[in-house]
Amino acid sequence: MSVAVPSRTAISLACAAGLLPAAPAAALTADALWQAWQDQATESEQEITAAETSRDGDALTLSGVRSRVTYPDGSATVMLDRIVLTEQDDGSVTVDPSPVTRLTTEAAPEDGESSTTEIEIATTDLSLVARGQPPEIDYQVEAGGVDITLTSMTVDGEPVEVEAGATMTGLSGDYLVESGDGTGNPATTGQMSVDAVALAATGADDEGTGFSLEATYEDVAVESFGTGGLFGNADALVSRDVTAGGAYSYGATSSRFSVEGPEGGTLATQSEGGRSEYDLSDGNLTVDGAMRNMTFTAESPQLPGPPVEASIDEIATRFTFPLAPSDEQRDIALMLNLDGLTVDDQLWAMVDPQGILPRTPARLKLDLAGRMTLNEALSEIDPEDESAATFDSLTIRELELGFAGAELSGDGDLTFQAPSDDAAEPPEGTDDMIPAAPPMPEGQINLTLSGANALMDDLVTLGVLPEDQVMGARMMLGLFAESVGDDLLRSRIRLGPDGQVTANGQRIR
Numbered sequence: 306m307s308v309a310v311p312s313r314t315a316i317s318l319a320c321a322a323g324l325l326p327a328a329p330a331a332a333l334t335a336d337a338l339w340q341a342w343q344d345q346a347t348e349s350e351q352e353i354t355a356a357e358t359s360r361d362g363d364a365l366t367l368s369g370v371r372s373r374v375t376y377p378d379g380s381a382t383v384m385l386d387r388i389v390l391t392e393q394d395d396g397s398v399t400v401d402p403s404p405v406t407r408l409t410t411e412a413a414p415e416d417g418e419s420s421t422t423e424i425e426i427a428t429t430d431l432s433l434v435a436r437g438q439p440p441e442i443d444y445q446v447e448a449g450g451v452d453i454t455l456t457s458m459t460v461d462g463e464p465v466e467v468e469a470g471a472t473m474t475g476l477s478g479d480y481l482v483e484s485g486d487g488t489g490n491p492a493t494t495g496q497m498s499v500d501a502v503a504l505a506a507t508g509a510d511d512e513g514t515g516f517s518l519e520a521t522y523e524d525v526a527v528e529s530f531g532t533g534g535l536f537g538n539a540d541a542l543v544s545r546d547v548t549a550g551g552a553y554s555y556g557a558t559s560s561r562f563s564v565e566g567p568e569g570g571t572l573a574t575q576s577e578g579g580r581s582e583y584d585l586s587d588g589n590l591t592v593d594g595a596m597r598n599m600t601f602t603a604e605s606p607q608l609p610g611p612p613v614e615a616s617i618d619e620i621a622t623r624f625t626f627p628l629a630p631s632d633e634q635r636d637i638a639l640m641l642n643l644d645g646l647t648v649d650d651q652l653w654a655m656v657d658p659q660g661i662l663p664r665t666p667a668r669l670k671l672d673l674a675g676r677m678t679l680n681e682a683l684s685e686i687d688p689e690d691e692s693a694a695t696f697d698s699l700t701i702r703e704l705e706l707g708f709a710g711a712e713l714s715g716d717g718d719l720t721f722q723a724p725s726d727d728a729a730e731p732p733e734g735t736d737d738m739i740p741a742a743p744p745m746p747e748g749q750i751n752l753t754l755s756g757a758n759a760l761m762d763d764l765v766t767l768g769v770l771p772e773d774q775v776m777g778a779r780m781m782l783g784l785f786a787e788s789v790g791d792d793l794l795r796s797r798i799r800l801g802p803d804g805q806v807t808a809n810g811q812r813i814r
Contacts, residue, residue: 332396335365341439379412467508475500524556570605588629618645663710717750
């Protein structure tokens with residue numbers, strides 16, 4: 306979340322509204338730049354105004370600048386005391402905003418708490434240059450530092466006890482706004498790099514229990530693009546006419562979260578870095594991200610002894626999901642990969658002091674893909690309405706789970722029949738219709754399990770499981786799986802169209 310701040314900060318500093326833009330050779334004038342901001346605000350259903358404008362030679366001063374964007378449940382307003390636009394001999398215009406930008410956000414959802422947040426953004430050694438001709442203008446920004454401070458927050462009119470802020474150093478970037486898709490909405494492309502980001506927050510919950518958070522990121526890089534009037538338009542998220550995307554990456558990170566009191570504690574993390582990418586096109590959203598070589602350190606009054614440590618080689622996630630309704634089947638996907646999870650000997654000693662269990666790194670990978678039909682916009686779906694979305698097919702591309710020497714792997718393909726619209730007649734003496742049964746899956750799931758018997762033996766030796774429970778577990782495995790090697794089991798689960806379920810050809814339902 307923090308790495309998304311630099312690009313938006315640069316935008317608000319550039320024109321106090323997030324309205325930025327490519328660069329022809331003709332000279333850009335200060336008046337043309339100011340008019341371009343106003344035109345782009347109108348096209349994006351925003352507003353930007355100045356209480357007063359004045360000319361002094363090559364400089365145009367905008368005083369009392371205010372930019373506002375409204376949402377269905379709230380608004381965001383950016384205010385600056387002044388912005389000075391100065392025409393240069395090379396045909397560019399320098400943009401010199403006042404050192405402090407004030408941002409106010411208000412939210413008033415129909416069902417939920419209302420809130421108001423006020424933020425100040427202060428810059429040092431800022432250089433912001435605009436080049437081009439409206440509607441295509443390119444902005445280049447550099448800043449020695451940016452400090453973002455939460456000055457106040459209220460929820461339902463009551464002040465919230467919290468202090469929060471972020472500091473960024475060594476910013477540089479470029480932001481381009483072009484004429485766009487021909488509908489009046491600009492197309493934007495941006496990139497930003499930040500040498501370091503530091504976050505800090507302290508506060509207390511409703512019961513007065515204090516907390517604190519500190520985090521740092523190094524070598525942050527952000528890229529983004531978008532068309533179709535995405536900014537300030539909530540409906541655009543569920544439109545197939547919008548295209549947007551981006552990526553961010555970062556180097557070494559660290560964080561520390563603490564909660565006071567006897568039931569509190571501290572969790573500290575470090576990582577070598579990570580990356581994230583997103584793409585919104587044709588009504589589908591895809592997000593792909595990963596972090597590498599993370600370590601966790603936890604300590605609490607409830608944990609005896611020294612801090613507990615764990616590490617993981619990689620955490621990776623990816624999902625694809627439709628946002629816009631359509632009569633067509635759409636792709637869906639979900640991937641989760643937790644690779645190389647280990648814990649320190651102290652934690653192992655608490656559960657396995659004799660060292661009976663293999664202490665190989667644990668791992669989990671689940672990779673799913675499928676097709677679904679989304680009948681309503683995702684933002685408007687009622688969770689209890691089963692007709693809002695229907696699954697058409699699901700493929701288990703990969704399943705891997707490894708722990709303490711046991712390994713489970715699998716794959717499979719399932720299809721779902723279209724749900725019936727026919728509801729059953731109500732029971733005699735009632736008026737309640739019985740809903741139609743949900744669609745039953747049909748297909749096959751293949752599973753392979755190795756090392757399970759050895760793990761159960763180790764758990765009996767350790768005293769975690771009694772022998773009679775292990776015997777019951779082995780009998781259950783015998784119903785669902787067949788032995789194909791030394792402590793190696795295989796199962797083929799078949800789901801028939803009539804709800805019949807078989808395992809290795811034997812009917813179990």
